[in-house]
Each structure stands twice: as C-alpha cells, then as structure tokens.
Amino acid sequence: MSAPSGSAAPGPVPWGPATGVGSLPGTDPAEAVRLVAGELPEFAHLPELPGRGAGADVLGRSAALLVDLAVDLTPAGWRLVARPGADQRRADEFLARDLDALHDVAATWTGPFKVQAAGPWTLAAGLERTRGDRAVVDAGARRDLGQSLAEGLAAHVAAVRARVPGAQVVVQLDEPSVPAVLQGGLPTASGFGKLPAVAADVVEAELAAVIRVLPGPVVVHCCAPRMPLDLFRAAGAAGLSFDLGLVQDLDAVGTAVEAGTHLLPGVVPGTDAPLPAAKATASRVRAWWRELGFPADDLAAAVTLTPSCGLAGATPSYARTAMAHVREAARYLLPE
Secondary structure (H helix, E strand, O other), rough: OOOOOOOOOHHHHHOOOOOOOOOOOOHHHHHHHHHHHOOOOOEEOOOOOOHHOOOOOHHHHHHHHOOOEEEEOOEEEEEEOOOOOOHHHHHHHHHHHHHHHHHHHHHHOEEEEOOOOEEEEHHHHOOOOOOOEEHOOOHHHHHHEEEEEHHHHHHHHHHHHOOOOOOOEEEEEEOOOOOHHHHHHOOOOOOOOEOOOOOOHHHHHHHHHHHHOOOOOOEEOOOOOOOOOHHHHHOOOOOEEEEHHHHHHHHHHHHHHHOOEEEEEEEEOOOOOOOHHHHHHHHHHHHHHHHHHHOOHHHHHHEEEEOOOOOOOOOOOHHHHHHHHHHHHOOOOOOO
C-alpha cells in the first residue's frame, strides 16, 4: 500500500493534499488504518479510536507516551501518580495494538504519514497533580511533562518508522487548551474558580522546547476559537492545523504563509452534517486564499485540506465521506 509517486512536496518537509486530524469512530484499529490509507492515499495518519474507552482518549493515549512519569484515572479525570496502574497499562496496550495494526495493514506505505498526541500545554491542562490542582499551574511539573512527552514522542516516531520504513513521519501536537491557558479560562479542580492566565511568552517558550527536540516536521493543531497562530508559528511549528471557519486573524495566516509555514485548514465539520459538492468546498478555499492576497497558483502547495476537527463523534459513514470529501476538494485546488 503506497502513496502515488510524487505525492510529497520536494525538500525535507513532506505534505500531501489532504489528511485527517486524528480520531475516528469505531474500535477496530486495523479497519481504521485501512480506511485512512484508502481515503487519504497521499497523506495518511495513525487513527485514534477513543470509542474504545479510557486510555484511548486523547489524554490517556498521550499519557501512554510519557517516559518515567505515571498516570492513573480518577473520577475527576487523569492524574499524575507515583507508579503506573491498570489504567496506564490499558493505554499502553491500546497504543501497542495500533502499532501492530499499522504494520499489518500498511507496512509498505511510502510518503508522508502523521501521528498525533496532546501537546504539552493541553496535557498539563488536563492532568491533575497527585496533590493539588492541574499540572498547568506548576512550572516544574510542566517542564517534566514537556521533556517526558518529547522523549516519548521521539520513541513513538521511531516505532512507526520501524514498522513502516517508507513513512516520512510528521508529528501533530493537539493544543485545544492553549487559548484557555492564555486567557485564564481553565477551571480549577473544584470547578468553582478559574486558573490564572499564563503569559504568552511562557507558553511559546515551553511549546518551542518540545518542538525543537522532536524528529521531523511538527504540526500544531487547534480547532478552538481564538487559536494563537502567531504563537504556534513562532514556537517552531512547520504546519498549522485549524478550523477554517474559526480563523479571524488573517494577518497571522498571511504572516505564516510568508514565513513558509504549511497550512492545514479544516473545511468540513467533524460531526455529521450535509456537505456541499467537493468543488464548492474548493471554491470556498480559493476565495479565502484570494482574500489573503496570494497568487492562485501557490494555493495547492501551501495547504493540506482536513476535516475541521477529529471525527470520533461522527458516524462511520460520515467519517468516510468527510475524508473522501477533503481528498476530492484538494484536487480542485491544483493549478489549471
């Protein structure tokens, strides 16, 4: 199973015309890999299947990547603990099954291939400390999490490359919590207050510290409103993934394009909804590109179309349709 020749852009950073954000409905990892490889044949990704339960969710799955840090699941959510327990072992097993399925189904894949994990800020915002509030309020805990995540992600990339030697691995960091971190919008563990905002320069520096040590190009994904695209780009992201309908700061998008940052705009909903013709979606993207003021012939190389967010909340039939839709829409972006 391989991508068509010439599907990746020349140079050290591979991009395809369309890909997924990460999550899918269902519980069968082999079936999910077959679906993604079939519908997104030029830029596939390792599917996430949170429908399997705790440990397959974004926090649990990402916690399974941590090195020398342990987590456990409590009624309030995931928490850092002294030693791993059954919940972390379950997350580890899910990830191992996914890698086995990847090897079984797509060992001969060649071309760009994306893996996803929660970014350091979203992980720190979602994990509670053993005693106290969320890890995001503790600079030491954040530093340890960032270093552990980077080390674990590097090992994960190596594991994917070992199973799929022809893959050009791209790492996606999911950072939906960053806007709330910056704005002081995260609730306390009790739910009765808000955690203090973190300064933008601190958020940028700690995200950059993780991106800097990861192998290969890194995409930062955020489908929340007021996503700080300038901050993500300045932290070293090679690609920015976002919901096209939520982007209001066109200046930040334009600056990213001028800096050579790749764009991964989400152009169809992540849950079941009527979809227009693929050509109409492409026309919408072309109109947006014209508003940015860049030459039409540059569009196809500058963007990778995706759904607006993960597809775990969609029906299986819609998930397949959404991936096929972005693939077809991307074809209409090619220069005539």
